[in-house]
Amino acid sequence: MARAEFQLPPLATATDWVMLGAVFLCSLSFYGFRMLEDRAEGGLVTVVQVGDERVAVLPARKDTVLVVSGKLGEVRIVQQAGELWLEDAPCRLKICERMGHIHRSGEVIVCAPNKVMVRRERVGGEREGTLDAISR
Amino acid sequence: MRLGLILAVVLVAVGIRTLGGLGADRQAGSYVHDSFVMGTVLNIKVRGASRESARQAVGVVEAEAERLHVLFDPHDENSAISLLNRTAAGGGGTVPVGRDVARVLAAAIAVRNSSGRGFDPALGPLIDLWGFSDESPASEIPDTLQLARLTAELAAAGRIELSPDSATVLVPSGAGALDVGGIAKGYAVDRAIEILDSLGIENALVNLGGEIGVLGVGSNGRDWRVGVQHPRLAASHLGVVSQREGMFVATSGDYERFFILDGHRYHHILNPESGFPASGGAVMSTTVIASSCLLADAMATAAFVLGPAGGIRFLESQGAQGLIVYASDGDRENGEITYSATSGFLSIMQPELDGRPIY
Known part of the structure; x- marks a missing residue:
């Protein structure tokens, strides 16, 4: 068998x-x-958001100029020597340009009419002492 | 083959999770979301909740903010505020209102009455004349005769009042058009906190264009850390508020909507008495902490108009805490910046500039 x-x-x-x-x-x-x-x-990065969508995340120390299209038109996002600011915004009041240069985690520049926002964030969680928000 | 596939899937998931650190919920146990509503950015941070429950709660808050935007938009002919303004222009009358409009108007009227007209929610025509509405950017002083006439008309007109049961609004003929867009944002923060709380969220921060409310605690179980904007150094803050549940923070300043003509700054916070931008005491900004964001917002505007001494007296009388930043030599462009604060404010805010203590 x-x-x-x-x-x-x-x-x-x-x-x-x-x-x-x-x-x-x-x-x-x-x-x-x-x-x-x-x-x-x-771990510091720059986050670019248009409307509800994050369109770019880049290292904070990378010198670059980014042009993004918002609801009203194009705006230049300039990052140089660790600082970040907006130029040539198509909005009328230019509040976003008046917000000047930012560099720390938690800071944000907003062009509300154009629905464009840039924010500094720290990858992997915020360090002790970072602001949660700014009242303005 | 099966084991290989399973392991591969697990490793891919690990890889994606590693890359996903740049996503919306980067921090362990936290969910952060930004969206554009009410003409500004709504930033919500939720800690200690599952991603799904946080996402759903934030969605409910966003929908509520959109609803309130429509309700309080004076330029939307279907809004409740538009209906009130058309009633004022059409001979006056009594208009039924819902709970949201009643709550906002009740707070606005209370601050108007208690501040001695430091705050007036019916300045819509003046704001439009100056061009500080979104539609037409300001760049020059309006015709002074027209400005004086309009200011006098608004001062002489009867005041909008809420019925005792808050169900109707009495709108006198010729009453100024309501423009409550600013304090409506404060109300939206109040509603957001109410909603998050009712949905079981324990730790959250809601920031709508710089008006802030919180639940529970921030990172490491500590109070939420909220910076107060420096009125002249755009990327700097002049102190950090340790914000706890039940405290709402709002700031009014002359640094966002303004124009400079012949060395003089003309901003959007108007003095109801003069029709001109408030200039008494060379105030640059006011930050108020109150029991609701709606009240904090209205009181910040009133304190700005009333000036350093009057503003602090007003805030103390209302049981609110506040900070008034002004130029001690009267030169708002290049003068020395100083501040007045209510007795309890400096126990809540640590003064610092760019992370370093001021004193």
Whole structure:
């Protein structure tokens, strides 16, 4: 009488392990990038929001000029030497330009008619002493 | 293959979560959301609630703010305020109002009466004449004869009053058009806090264009930290308020809506007596802490108009705390900045500039 023999399929094939390794390396590189960014920039980022959508997140110390389109038209977001401000806003009252330069976490510049907002935030949670809001 | 797939999915999720640190709910146990409502930004921070319950609660608050915006917009012909203003222009009458309009008008009338006209909610025609409404930016002084005539007419007109049961508003003929957009934002903050509380949110901060209410505590179980805007250094604050539940903070200043002509600053906070921007005591800003944001907002405007001495007396008489920042030498552009505060204010606010104590 022949004995029935069978073998369980392997839990993971060679292809699985290759795929797993690739995903692991990707995750590791993302995490490493975040750690390096946090160390280099203090984790401080600039968040750009138009309407209800976050359209850009960039390191706070990166000198750049960003032009975004709001409800009324284009506005220039300038980031230089750690400072951040708005230029050439299409709104009439120019309150956003009068808000001047910001640099710390928790600070925000708003162009309400154009529905554009830029905010400084700290990645990974705020440090002790950061403001939760500003009454103005 | 199955184990490989499961592990892959887990690792991808970990990777996405790592990248997701830049999303709306970056901090562990906190949810932060910004949206544009009532002509400004509504910033809500919720701590210690699940993301889903926080998201749902914030959605309810946003919908409420949108509803209030329509209700109080004087330029929307379907709004409750428009109806009252048309009644005033059309010979006056009695107009039934809902709970929200009644609450806002009750507070406005109370502050108007107690401040000796430091605050008047019916200055719509003057604000339009100066061009401080959103539609037409101000850049020059209106015709002075027209300004004087309009100011006198508003002063002579009967005052809008609320019936004792708050169900109707008595609108005299010729009463000035109501413009309660500012204090309506304060009311929206009050409603937001009420809603979040009723939905079981324990720790939250609501910031609508700089008018702020809180529930519970902020990070690390401490009071919420709210900076007070420096009136001349745009990116600086001149103190930090330790804000607790039941305290509402509002600030009025001459630094957002203004124009400068021949070295003189003309801003949007008008003195009901003169029709001109309030200039007594060279006040630059007032910050008030009160039991509701609606009251804090109206009282901040009144204290600004009344000046450093009168404003502090008024705030003390109302049981509110406040700070009035002004130029000690009367030069609001280049003068020395100083302040007066109610007796309890400096126990709530730590004076500092750019993170360093002032004294």
